[in-house]
Amino acid sequence: MATRIDFHDDPNAPAPNSMVPSVNALVTNEAGDVLMIRRTDNDNWALPGGAIDLGESAPQAAIRETLEETGIQCEITGLVGIYTDPRHVILYTSNGEARQEFSIVLTARAVGGELTPSTESREVRWVPRDEVLSLTMDRAMRMRIEHYLAGTGLPYIG
Template sequence: MAGRIDFYDDPHAPAANSLVPSVNVMVTNTSGDVLLIRRSDNGNWALPGGAIDLGESIPAAAIRETLEETGVSCEITGFVGTYSDPKHVILYTSNGEVRQEFSIVLTARVVSGEPTPSQESREVRWVPRGEVTQYRMDRSMRLRIAHYLDGHGPHIG
């Protein structure tokens, strides 16, 4: 299976060779639980999300990616921030692509569906807010979630 390796401020990281706009979605339910996926490509926990396709709006991409990865339909409700730190690069081992981080993080509320794994997610679950930090995830994902949980205005970075 193809893999994903995240590097942050690592002098041994490969040089970026692409920049792909993407979204992540902080979906919550009526109890305030956060929807997390366990990625198939690296085993880390993360928010659902992925690349924005040509001809697609940011909210449409967020809704599509969430449904594809989790089986949950959502409605976009807000904005957490932008994340484009050139020190964070992602190596895709299947094709040698090395992406510079470029993600827009939105908030959403669940509309329907049950957490269901997909080809991109080994596990999908609702996680109580207070337990999110106990899950293994990349530092950039942890930062995005912390910005949401801390409630400090939009992050631009």
């Protein structure tokens, strides 16, 4: 199985050899709970998301990735931020790809579907917003969720 390792400000991190635009969806339900997945590649909790494919927009990718990873259909409602820290390197051990972070985080609301894990998500659940930050997750994902929970309405650009 492939493994993902996140490096932050680490002088021993591999040199990046790619940059792939990706998107995460911060999906909420009517109760305000946040849709979270437990990743199969590192066992951390995260927002659903992935690479933006050629020929699709960021919102289309967020909707597709959410459905693929969680079984939940959603519609995009806004922007949390754009995350492009060159000191955050993501290593995929299966192929040696060392990716420089480039992620757009969009907000969305659930419109249908049933919670269904996938090959990328060993567990899928709705988490009350006051419990989300208690989950084990990478610090970059935690920062994205904290920006949303702060509720400023202003997108993060960094």
